[in-house]
Amino acid sequence: MAEPMHCYRHPKRETRVSCATCGRPICTECMVATDVGIKCPDDARLPRGARAGIMKSGQVLRSILAGVGVAVAGIPIVYVLFLLPFTWLISAAAGYGAGVLINRAGGRNGGPLAIVIAVLATAVPFLVLLAPNLLAGALNPRPLIAMVFAVIAAGVANRQI
Ligand SMILES: [Zn+2]
Numbered sequence: 001m002a003e004p005m006h007c008y009r010h011p012k013r014e015t016r017v018s019c020a021t022c023g024r025p026i027c028t029e030c031m032v033a034t035d036v037g038i039k040c041p042d043d044a045r046l047p048r049g050a051r052a053g054i055m056k057s058g059q060v061l062r063s064i065l066a067g068v069g070v071a072v073a074g075i076p077i078v079y080v081l082f083l084l085p086f087t088w089l090i091s092a093a094a095g096y097g098a099g100v101l102i103n104r105a106g107g108r109n110g111g112p113l114a115i116v117i118a119v120l121a122t123a124v125p126f127l128v129l130l131a132p133n134l135l136a137g138a139l140n141p142r143p144l145i146a147m148v149f150a151v152i153a154a155g156v157a158n159r160q161i
Pocket residue numbers: 019020021022023024039040041042043
């Protein structure tokens with residue numbers, strides 16, 4: 001039998017189990033069973049992409065903050081977009097860029113929540129600028145089509161890979 005090791009968190013406890021990631025010995029009380037073997041609590045907490053699509057609360061917060069930033073910064077950008085030719089094409093590119101930004105802020109997890117944040121953040125500047133027309137009931141379809149392209153592109157950027 002190999003020399004018994006001692007749990008790194010409980011130096012008095014003997015164990016024959018060690019963490020699959022860092023190799024430190026851990027006792028049965030401390031060990032955490034994961035999809036990739038037994039791990040210490042420190043490493044079990046850091047799945048490193050093993051749980052893609054599930055954002056931690058800090059990443060959700062950063063995604064939302066990035067979304068608010070996109071929504072605010074997007075207003076002048078969309079205003080200019082409406083003055084340019086091929087608005088729908090540039091809107092799709094801008095929407096994709098906004099989506100990528102939000103995706104990165106969320107730790108590149110993507111997933112349904114990131115898509116919702118990206119879609120809302122991308123739609124807001126369009127809705128703000130289109131609101132007067134919407135309220136007047138006199139909306140031409142061109143900016144709406146551009147918005148749809150931008151929103152889809154933002155969502156696509158956050159799909160789970
Ligand atoms: Zn470990």
